[in-house]
Amino acid sequence: MTSDDQQRVRAVGRGPKVRAAVHAATLAELVDKGYAALTVDNVAQRAGVHKTTVYRRWEDRESLVVDALTEHVAADIPVPDTxxxxxxxxELAAALVRWLTSPAGQAVLAAMFSDAARLPEIAEARTRVLDDRLRRAEPVISRAVERGDLPAETDPHELLKALAAPIYFRLLVHAEPVDDATAEHAAELALAAAHAGVLRRR
Structure with a gap:
């Protein structure tokens, strides 16, 4: 390792600073090169840490990307409590639209969907990221059920999927632009379906 490399490693520090630096480097590599070309070596070099430091915290490329994406999505799409x-x-739908149309969101979408056909592991990574998002947002629906705003048998995950589905369909299937009006319409559709009782637990 050169003296410059050693200085970068020392500058990153330990603990949370290392995690944040590696997360940022992972997202940057994903945006710049896509999932297929992302390597732990390049992430470590960009973050200014040894690759052994990365492997001590994340067992492989998939777990590293999943961890970085879940934290990134959680920060960019906060869970509201109005x-x-x-x-x-x-608010959930509007935050999703803002993220999907941001440079980072567009790059992540491209990597997570275009690479999936030739990299089976990315389908698993995508599932893990989406499952984490559903888990984090579930309290929004649970609180509404407790307040009596939604039918008692409403399935939180089904409602959240119904909320996101029109947005992803427009963006990924029809290649249409999405905006605040798209988010508003998605929220109205999901709420109407829940009140109609079609999003019950099975």
Whole structure:
């Protein structure tokens, strides 16, 4: 290792600073090169740490990408608590649209969907990221059920999927632009379906 490399490693520090630096480097590599070309070696070099430091915390490329993406999505799409399910759903949908149309969101989408056909591991990574998102947002629906704003048998995951589905369909299937109006419409559809009782637990 050169003296410059040693200085970069020392500058990163330990603990949370290392994790943050590696997460940032992972996302940067994903944006620049896509999932297929992402390597732990390049992530470590960009983060200014030894690759052994990365492997001590993440066992492989998939777990590293999943961890970085879940934290990134959680930060960019916060879970609202406005006290009303209609405004909670609108805020969730609007935050999803903002993220999907951001440079980072577009790069992540491209990597997670275009590479999936030739890299089976990315399908698993995508599932893990989406499952984490559903888990984090589930309290929005649970609180609404407790307040009596939604039917008692409403399935949180089904409602959240119904909220996201129109947005992803427009963006990925029809290649249409999505905006605040898209988010508003998605929230209205999901809420109507929940009130109609079609999103019950099975």
């Amino acid at each position: 006290g009303a399910i209609d405004t909670d759903l609108r």
